[in-house]
Amino acid sequence: MLPHDNMLPADTLPNVPLHATLLQLADEYVAAAYGGNIGDELYHSQLSTAMGCLESVLKNFRLDPRREARVRLRLATLMVNETENQVEAEEILSKGIMLCDRCKLLNLKYGMYHLLARLMATSNPRAAMKRVDQLIGETETASNVVWAYSFRFLRISLGLQYGGRTDGASLMNQLAIVLQMAMKFRHVAVQIMASTLQAIVHLRSGARDGVDMAQRALAAARTFQTHPEMNNLPQLRILIECLSLMCAMSQFNKEQAMQSTVMMQQELESLKEGYFSISLGTAAAGDIDLDSGGILSSINGCTFLKFAWLPVAQLQAMGYLLSGISAMHRDAADTKTVHFLNQGLRLTEYHCGPANQVTNLLRLQLTLAYCTQNDWDQAAKELSQTKADGDDFTKALRLLLQATIKQATGSLKPALELYNAPPLKFSVGEEDGGVRDVQTLGTLNRVLILQRLGLHEEAVGCLSEVEQRCLQHRNRLYFSAFHVAKAYLQPSSAILPRKHILKSAVEAAQTTNNQQLLCVIMNVISQSFFHGIIGDQAMKSVQVSSVLGKRARNRMWMAVADEMYAKTLEMSGRPDKAATLRRDANEQMAAVPATLQSLLENQTF
Template sequence: MSPPQPQSRPEQSPDAQPQPAPQQRPPTQTRTPQVVIETRRPATQNPPNPVPSRAPVALPRESAIDLQPVLLGLADQYVSKAHGMSSYLARNPQEVDVDQYYSLMSAGLGCMESVLKNWKFPDPKIEARLQLRYANLLLEETENDGELQDLLTRGVALCERNRLVDLKYSMKHVQARSLFRTHPRSALKMVDQMIELTETYAHYSWMYVFRFLHVSFSLQLSRPDLSAALQQLRRTSQHAEKQRQYPVLTTCSALEALIHLRSGQADSADNFQRSLAAARTHQLNREVTDISQIATLLDCLDLCSDLINGKPDQLPDKMNVMQRALDSGKRKKSPDGSFAVPTAETAPADISLDTGGIMQRTDDGKRAIVFQWLRRSELFALGYILSGLASSSKNAIDHKSERYVVEGDKLTTSKYDYNPENERKVQSLQCSSAHLDRRVFYHKVCLHLLASLKCERADWQGAREVLERLTEGMNMEDIDEQDFVQVSALYLTGTVKQATGDLEGALECYRSPALTLQPTQKPTANQDLRILATLNMILILRPRRESREHIDHLMNLVEPLCENHPNVNYKSALYIVRASSTSALPILKMKHYLSSSANIAKKQGNALLLCVAINLMTSNFFVSIIGEKAELSAGSGKRLADRTHVPLWQGVANQLLADTLNFGGKRAESNEASVEAQKWAQKVPERVQTQLGVTR
């Protein structure tokens, strides 16, 4: 039976009695009750989440047709019809279609509510299942938290009276998720109580479920509680290891590695490697091998660790491993991102109905916990983004990294999706909108990377154009300090201004609270951007004598952060800034800083930092000196500058070489280098040319 088309609903009296069929109606034409919905637009332009107006009609007690299965069938069709629209609506939200979605969902919820209020169920399990499904829809589609809590209270009482354990825990799971929306700490306390209860009654599968829910809540707090999440994962690992439940143990180790990677603590790198090794230990186990998403997650985390810690030698190999994992698991991965982690307990055939999809039954009859990860298109977009970062760390000049990022961006746009015919329809407009939000975030990250790559190649005009797209609709004067996209856009804006000669504009960006280091500030998600902004600020303020005390203050703040940073490129940059920030620095100390910076940059394969260090050495130690060492130093600076493809440093290096050759009496070679320097100087921004005194 397909749902009827929306039309106006006639007024009915609650006490109205059914009219008898006319005598002339053939006996084969039996009247079937229909549930219709209205298509009237709401009063507001932007309709809120549907809060269905459901006033159940008092149905006749004696009817020729049992209306209960009819209403439940109509509810299924209304909800399915609405869900079928959700993926399209999230990408193309037209007001008329959104109104229709809300009307369909309201009609489906009204049918379920009418059945729950007007019929008694001979089997309490069927009633509890309907209550669970109704509660899930209320959670996903409405903001009626009060009605939802009342429904779950009645449902839990029904389950306790009839010993419906799985349904009871499922309702508690929904209740905790609902409570977390308004009172996160209360939800965490409730989950702690459920963990204690399930552990007492040895319902270990549900204990795992609630511990993982606690981890999820801890990471979703406005200030994530990483220690609480790690504590829950370690306790889960200890129990899983005793029971030899290797899929659960591997999942815990993978999540621990993820948390250590984002923690930013001094020992996070070592803890990450231990968690990664623990997860890899059981990767060859047959039960673990079937979960391809865990293996892919570990490969992505391993690559991310090397990117964060600055290990360029291993990046190409790990990038290839990650790409092979993505390609080999393409058919195994669910389009909606879900995967199941099996446990040791047996499961009834209808476990999915009793748990609302929280658990499912494996082929060998075991319970499996269902996790939701990235959708297939989002996972491949992440793979392209990480590949672009890995390629740029080795060589950002050949545009290969930019091509990776562009391909990843295609997967995040609304006009393109990976294998769309296999994408399962999202189960609610709210979930579909969350999926769209993630795609928007990925799109902004891709724009951020494109702008960064263009800055690295000194394509300042291209970087400015990408930043205009990135900051469209963004208030740069009111930056959310926890939003990476906004803070990175602010930093890149300051970088472009600094590189094009607008030093005051760059200082204004770097002095923003979102990019300012504080003496007692704890490490944040954007700590690295704050460090880089501070180093750039020191370079701008360096020639100003009145800023000497402020420069010393900034240096005292940033120096320990760079010295202890897991990525030694920050230490190399610090040494360059330290060597060039003052003219009163002793020669031996300056030489130590520059040589240390050059050695680190050479080991890391960072051509730009190496170019800067070598040319500073030439400028400070080999000017007005005749000899082979002076010419070798200047020649090395020129070759490194040519590798960077940055016109400013190519012009500087060629001019240093010209001056060195001229002082040594090699006039012809000096003139050739001088012409080359003038050519590159003409390609730098006009304001920079003016500050350098370049003649046109």
């Protein structure tokens, strides 16, 4: 067979080692897979081919130690990020670590240990954190500041991701040491990062002073707000504003929440990257990126530690989520809430798909927004599009919303079945967290249904389960809601105890300026103490109830309040105004679900 005209003779082929060609091909396939919008099948095919090239190099060629270690780290990184071959990835890393030990390749060794710890954490977080603690000791003994920082931040990250609230003290200790090191060496970016992480730990703690401590940590980070390091870290500025917004909402500071929301939105508009790097203030070798597996990088001769946050689209969607929550915090019936959340949904569904976790969070929050606006049909429709799986918090919140919609539309027994489901069952002694808050709300709602169905003893038992949590919760709304439920369980003859309980409820609700809860409490007070009574105090009570009902824009409570107001006016000899109010009450009640209307007939508190 004759060679084709355009084929080169064997002796004229370029003298390029085959292993170098395979490594170059691997780089090109990875770049193509990560470089643009391609289909899933092609994406996985290109990455699979890249890993095949790297495996072939390791199996068929004898490389110098540094190159072999780099290939092992590259291959293991792809396996960890793109496959479920955990055992094979661990084997590749273990052999690589032994090679690095023999040849004293410190950066490559620690880069492999960093990846191995992250891999171990997916199956055994405690073992991974213990291993990182050992590496921290090793690097600090060797005065290797760069890797000491790297492993301490990894330990903090694993603690935040996999640890519980009881790990807060350990995390704060880690951060305190990082801050001491950073102040000693004047590493400003590290100080900003550590202070910001301190704020996160304080907010997660659930402690009564957690918000105050978080604000102090944020104030420490903001002392560098005019420093060049802060100017180079838009991602951290966004995170600081997000945390500031959470603090403001926790303290019901609407003005501060608005300011933080605006600042966060402005920063997000110009954001170009989700990942960021902080300067460690030390000189770096030019190949530190390759030797560390991308954990460290060299910029203008200095060592930087890389942090991966979220892709820009997801960060912007999270911004819309927080903006929506902030708008609902200012005014539960504000239409801006739905606008922000829908904007976030459009963004995540376009960039991330409908099954993305952020998409699911946005839909759950949108369901909650429709619930606060009493649009139960739309709430049910939105909830039906959420995923039933997810973490414990997501499952519990989804079930709570499902039960709330049933309860609000008058389907009490189906709602009770949902509240009794395991994800919403409150168990005394379990660890605190967002799940516990959802379970607490579910239990309070269950108490109201049980009492309505005549199951008084069971209702009392349920309320006692959440008493300590509600009374000690840093959010005063739990305190107030607990006292509303407690008042509901009092016999009608217990006028003074009920009055004392409701006084506590209204005082707590006033500190939060929650119009909806104040509306409920004042309607209960009017019904309990001024029903059928004429006088200035009775008139003031029903007037306040009517005003609060309109502020809360809750059709049912507007109808109830206006009906009580109308009756009081009739008894006071003012039938004309009473007729107008009754007409308004009937119009509002007509918009309430029929099943709920029937439950409200002859209802007394």
